[in-house]
Amino acid sequence: MKPIEIQQLKKRFGQKSVLDGINLTLKPETIYALLGRNGAGKSTLFNIIANRIPQTAGTVTIEGQPISNNDQVLNRLYLMSEVNLYPPRMRVDEVFKTTAALYQGFDFDFADRMVNEFGLNTKTRFNKLSTGYRSILKLIVALAVDVDYVFLDEPTLGLDANHRELFYSLLMETYAERPRTFVISTHLIEEIANLVEQVLVLENGQLTVNDTAEHLSQLGLAVTGPVADVQTYTAGLNVIGHEALGKLRVDYIYGELNEQREIPDTVSISHLDLQKLFIYLTSQEVVNQ
Numbered sequence: 527m528k529p530i531e532i533q534q535l536k537k538r539f540g541q542k543s544v545l546d547g548i549n550l551t552l553k554p555e556t557i558y559a560l561l562g563r564n565g566a567g568k569s570t571l572f573n574i575i576a577n578r579i580p581q582t583a584g585t586v587t588i589e590g591q592p593i594s595n596n597d598q599v600l601n602r603l604y605l606m607s608e609v610n611l612y613p614p615r616m617r618v619d620e621v622f623k624t625t626a627a628l629y630q631g632f633d634f635d636f637a638d639r640m641v642n643e644f645g646l647n648t649k650t651r652f653n654k655l656s657t658g659y660r661s662i663l664k665l666i667v668a669l670a671v672d673v674d675y676v677f678l679d680e681p682t683l684g685l686d687a688n689h690r691e692l693f694y695s696l697l698m699e700t701y702a703e704r705p706r707t708f709v710i711s712t713h714l715i716e717e718i719a720n721l722v723e724q725v726l727v728l729e730n731g732q733l734t735v736n737d738t739a740e741h742l743s744q745l746g747l748a749v750t751g752p753v754a755d756v757q758t759y760t761a762g763l764n765v766i767g768h769e770a771l772g773k774l775r776v777d778y779i780y781g782e783l784n785e786q787r788e789i790p791d792t793v794s795i796s797h798l799d800l801q802k803l804f805i806y807l808t809s810q811e812v813v814n815q
């Protein structure tokens with residue numbers, strides 16, 4: 527499968543601009559996190575890629591061919607979202623059969639495994655499933671369809687902590703067996719930090735971060751120490767936030783340190799976790815020293 531190329535993608539709802547010129551290449555066999563505050567446009571981006579809604583401008587292509595209205599290409603990608611695609615009275619086993627008729631190569635063995643691991647009753651009708659089990663059913667379908675790009679919009683909505691763990695481990699298992707691209711939109715960043723290779727951040731209609739998780743974790747640093755020492759040390763660096771801890775201060779840095787500048791003995795430097803880095807990268811306030 528070739529990469530999905532997104533160029534100058536724009537989406538307006540009436541007067542409101544939601545996506546304002548997104549340029550992005552989604553590579554095959556890669557796990558992405560798509561992050562962004564509420565209303566940043568994550569679902570909108572997914573819906574355009576999966577041809578559920580039209581864009582206002584720009585293109586989404588594979589090998590130069592637009593994805594929209596290209597059934598052959600659309601069959602190679604799957605979007606799991608909060609939208610319920612199934613008739614309310616359809617049973618779980620019927621959902622699998624219907625999906626298998628639409629998507630070739632539905633992995634019934636893996637679906638059965640997931641059904642057993644999650645304790646889902648396949649005779650239950652969709653409208654009788656709890657919120658969590660509706661998500662579980664959709665996740666089973668998303669992991670069992672044989673496609674090259676899987677978009678998961680808030681996949682663990684309503685799942686308890688044990689089921690979230692189980693889902694992540696099954697995701698990694700299927701990814702190892704049959705590598706394909708997963709793009710996961712979530713607010714529970716720390717939970718997926720270990721499985722994600724590439725991080726995308728949407729903010730104010732733009733893609734503000736497109737970097738490897740590894741590189742990001744090197745760029746996010748916390749500088750802790752007495753107020754004056756910290757401020758002197760971080761002057762001129764890219765400070766994205768700070769916190770006061772009594773007489774101590776923590777400055778959060780995104781970017782390289784100044785190698786010419788000696789780190790004072792009173793100051794310690796540690797890596798920021800992805801969740802915290804994201805919070806500061808997408809906070810509305812402009813932080814000045």
Ligand SMILES: Nc1ncnc2c1ncn2[C@@H]1O[C@H](COP(=O)(O)OP(=O)(O)OP(=O)(O)O)[C@@H](O)[C@H]1O
Pocket residue numbers: 539544562563564565566567568569570571
């Ligand atoms: N059909 C629509 N009509 C009008 N406005 C819409 C429509 N769909 C989305 N929007 C608006 O577009 C913006 C982006 O919404 P979207 O659902 O894509 O954000 P999101 O990043 O997925 O948010 P969340 O994290 O809260 O799920 C929001 O301001 C939303 O109100």
